[in-house]
Amino acid sequence: MIPGSLARRYARALLQLADTPIQREIFGRDIASFVRVAAVNELDKPSLLTVLESGAYPVPERRAVLQKVLERMSLDATVSKFLLFVFERGRISGASQIARQYAEMSDALSGRVHAKLTSARPLPTDAVNKIKAALERATGKTILLESAVDPELIGGVVTQVGSVVYDGSLKTQLGNLRTSLRG
Incomplete structure (x- = not known):
C-alpha cells in the first residue's frame, strides 16, 4: 500500500503519457487487467503482488517474473514500462491504488x-x-x-x-x- 497522494501522482504520470483519449482508455484497461491478475490468491499461494513486493526473493528474480507476466499479458508497451518503473521504485504494492486513481482521473477527463x-x-x-x-x-x-x-x-x-x-x-x-x- 502507498499513500493516496503518491498513487495520484503515479496515476497522473501515466495519464500524461496517453496522447489520445483512445490510448487513455487502453492504458486504463491494461493497468486494471494487471491488477486483477496480480491480486489473485489461489489456495494457500501468495498473489503475484505479494511475491513482487516480498523481500524474500532477490530483486532481479522478482523483476524477471514481472517482465514475464507483462509479456504474457500483452499489455501496451507504455503500461508495461510504467509498471516496471513502479516496481523499480518499490511501489508495486500500490498498483491497485494507482489503477483506481487512474480510472477516476480518466473518467473525469472523459x-x-x-x-x-x-x-x-x-x-x-x-x-x-x-x-x-x-x-x-x-x-x-x-x-x-x-x-x-x-x-x-x-x-x-x-x-x-x-x-x-x-x-x-x-x-x-x-x-x-x-x-x-x-x-
Whole structure:
C-alpha cells in the first residue's frame, strides 16, 4: 500500500503519457487487467503482488517474473514500462491504488461520473434509464450507474453522484416526519 497522494501522482504520470483519449482508455484497461491478475490468491499461494513486493526473493528474480507476466499479458508497451518503473521504485504494492486513481482521473477527463442508485426493490429497466437520463441532464456528464437493492429503504430511491446524495427514500421521509413531530 502507498499513500493516496503518491498513487495520484503515479496515476497522473501515466495519464500524461496517453496522447489520445483512445490510448487513455487502453492504458486504463491494461493497468486494471494487471491488477486483477496480480491480486489473485489461489489456495494457500501468495498473489503475484505479494511475491513482487516480498523481500524474500532477490530483486532481479522478482523483476524477471514481472517482465514475464507483462509479456504474457500483452499489455501496451507504455503500461508495461510504467509498471516496471513502479516496481523499480518499490511501489508495486500500490498498483491497485494507482489503477483506481487512474480510472477516476480518466473518467473525469472523459466527462464520466460514477453514481449509485439504491432502491427497496429492483427497478424496471426503463425507470433506471429515466433516472440515469435525469442525472446526466443535471450533471452534464455521462453517468456510469451502479444499481443496488436495500429493503430497509421501504420505498423510493437513494442516488449518490460523487459526494452528493439525493435521498428520496420512504425511510428517510418517515424519519424526518418523526423528528418534526417530536420537536
